[in-house]
Amino acid sequence: MNKTTTTKQGNQATNETTENAFATLLRNYEQATRQGNNDNELIELATACAYSVLKKCIDVSYNPQLVSVKRDIARDNNHLQAIHNASYNAFSLAYNQDGDLIQAINDKSLAQAFDKLASVALGDGLDLVNSAIVAILEETEKTSKQGAFMEECYTVRQLKRKVYIQLEDSANGWETVKTMPIRQVFKAVRHAIDTSRAMSTDARNGYTYLEDYATDTETDTEQRIYRRLPKYADLGGHATDYNGQETLYSADRQTVEDIDTLIASLELTVRQAKVLQLRLQGYGQRAIATYLGVSFQAIQKTLGQIQTKATSNGLQPK
Numbered sequence: 228m229n230k231t232t233t234t235k236q237g238n239q240a241t242n243e244t245t246e247n248a249f250a251t252l253l254r255n256y257e258q259a260t261r262q263g264n265n266d267n268e269l270i271e272l273a274t275a276c277a278y279s280v281l282k283k284c285i286d287v288s289y290n291p292q293l294v295s296v297k298r299d300i301a302r303d304n305n306h307l308q309a310i311h312n313a314s315y316n317a318f319s320l321a322y323n324q325d326g327d328l329i330q331a332i333n334d335k336s337l338a339q340a341f342d343k344l345a346s347v348a349l350g351d352g353l354d355l356v357n358s359a360i361v362a363i364l365e366e367t368e369k370t371s372k373q374g375a376f377m378e379e380c381y382t383v384r385q386l387k388r389k390v391y392i393q394l395e396d397s398a399n400g401w402e403t404v405k406t407m408p409i410r411q412v413f414k415a416v417r418h419a420i421d422t423s424r425a426m427s428t429d430a431r432n433g434y435t436y437l438e439d440y441a442t443d444t445e446t447d448t449e450q451r452i453y454r455r456l457p458k459y460a461d462l463g464g465h466a467t468d469y470n471g472q473e474t475l476y477s478a479d480r481q482t483v484e485d486i487d488t489l490i491a492s493l494e495l496t497v498r499q500a501k502v503l504q505l506r507l508q509g510y511g512q513r514a515i516a517t518y519l520g521v522s523f524q525a526i527q528k529t530l531g532q533i534q535t536k537a538t539s540n541g542l543q544p545k
Contacts, residue, residue, distance in 0.1 A: 298352075
């Protein structure tokens with residue numbers, strides 16, 4: 228058996244072990260829920276969900292922020308356990324001479340340790356765990372709580388993947404799909420990563436996004452969507468902190484709408500609109516010609532036609 232085959236079999240065995248371990252967590256949570264005491268099982272399942280989503284995101288992008296967040300979860304769980312142990316052994320409740328209930332110190336060294344532990348800032352990983360906990364509890368309420376209820380199928384309304392990022396296509400882009408509670412938990416954790424500034428993936432991909440909402444006319448529910456502007460459109464600007472360092476990048480909606488209105492007023496042909504779009508994205512004339520499979524002179528002619536239309540609309544190049 229060669230090395231490649233051995234590695235593949237080893238990876239398959241590891242994946243099977245991981246899947247079996249996760250299935251065990253699901254069954255433990257379901258059994259504990261039916262028995263009415265699932266605190267420990269809930270936390271274990273939520274932690275596993277957070278780890279799973281983070282691992283998948285890291286495998287795709289290897290974002291160093293997400294790697295750090297993943298490490299924080301284990302560290303902070305141990306930290307919270309240390310706080311719990313110090314608090315449990317350092318303090319107790321007692322009555323004073325006046326009969327008032329007070330907190331008595333049993334061990335001064337442990338009390339000092341508790342103060343130090345409590346002053347340490349936790350990372351962002353536990354936010355994902357808490358998002359998973361909330362999602363698990365919400366999904367559990369939708370189930371029968373019989374059998375493997377975290378994998379019961381049900382239907383949900385959502386935007387089609389192909390129109391999720393296109394505002395103009397979202398009006399009729401809703402569909403009814405089958406899902407299951409645990410899948411919705413994974414989606415909730417993924418959404419928490421997407422909307423967290425601390426855990427956001429590297430946004431320096433050349434695109435600018437405008438946030439909006441799409442309403443499903445059938446259920447009257449809203450879902451956040453994003454309009455992606457042309458690559459390298461550079462229609463926004465960077466915010467700066469008190470040190471003058473550039474931080475978040477954002478686009479002004481009015482500027483984008485003004486440019487859309489301006490381009491629409493030119494009444495461009497399909498070819499002219501495509502050439503202008505590519506030009507606004509930063510592509511040179513020769514690159515556009517190669518991309519469209521036409522001559523360099525053809526692109527020059529098209530750009531000249533666009534400029535003529537713009538001039539006739541009262542626009543003058545600077």
